[in-house]
Amino acid sequence: MPVNKGVTGLVLGLAILMAGLGTGVQGEPLNEDKPFAEQFLLLQLSDDQPEKQNMVLSVAANLLQHYGPDSIDIEITTFGPGVALLVNGNSRTELISSLMAQGVRFSVCMNTVETIERSTGRAPDLHPDSVRVQVGVAHILDQVKKGYVLVRP
Missing domain, CATH: 1.20.5 (Single alpha-helices involved in coiled-coils or other helix-helix interfaces)
Incomplete structure (x- = not known):
């Protein structure tokens, strides 16, 4: 034949x-820390409403449970009012630390932090394990270009 x-x-x-x-x-x-990941998710948080923050954290926790922490790579990127999620003393700090321990990354827009510092006279105290990125929206575009799926709950 x-x-x-x-x-x-x-x-x-x-x-x-x-x-x-x-x-x-x-x-x-896509991420050396998650070499076996088959799903790549980027959650955007640009809102300081407690319901939105809870939803983003819940989505991350549910997907970790569904896929298992080794099979999914999740990053939550905050900018604008969403940066409030990563300010130390937030009532969700323990949950954020738990998600971080399972491999979820939390990135924070330093342009937003610098704007807060200029307007209030001091920078917010951020979660020590959050990843600082200079421009949150540019970081989102870069991650999407790499292959991450963007979800804005």
Whole structure:
């Protein structure tokens, strides 16, 4: 039976593409700390309403339980009023620390923090394990470009 080289090439190309899902440009994991992750989620929080904060934290906790902490890479990026979530003394600090212990990253927009400092005379005291990014929205765009799925609950 003759082999159709076009079909063989297409099948080979699809296999290579599927093998590279969840990896960066050069076949490396999107996040070295989560090398076995198959799902990549970026949650945006730009709101200081307690209901929104609770929803974002609940989504992260539910997905960790559903997929298991090794199979999903979750980052919560805060900017604008959402930065309030990561201010020390927030009533959710214990839950945030628990999620961090399971591999969830919390990033905070330093442009927002600097704006708060200019207007109040002091920078907010942030959760010590939060990841500082200079421009929260640019960070979101970069993560989406890498392959993360953006959800804005």
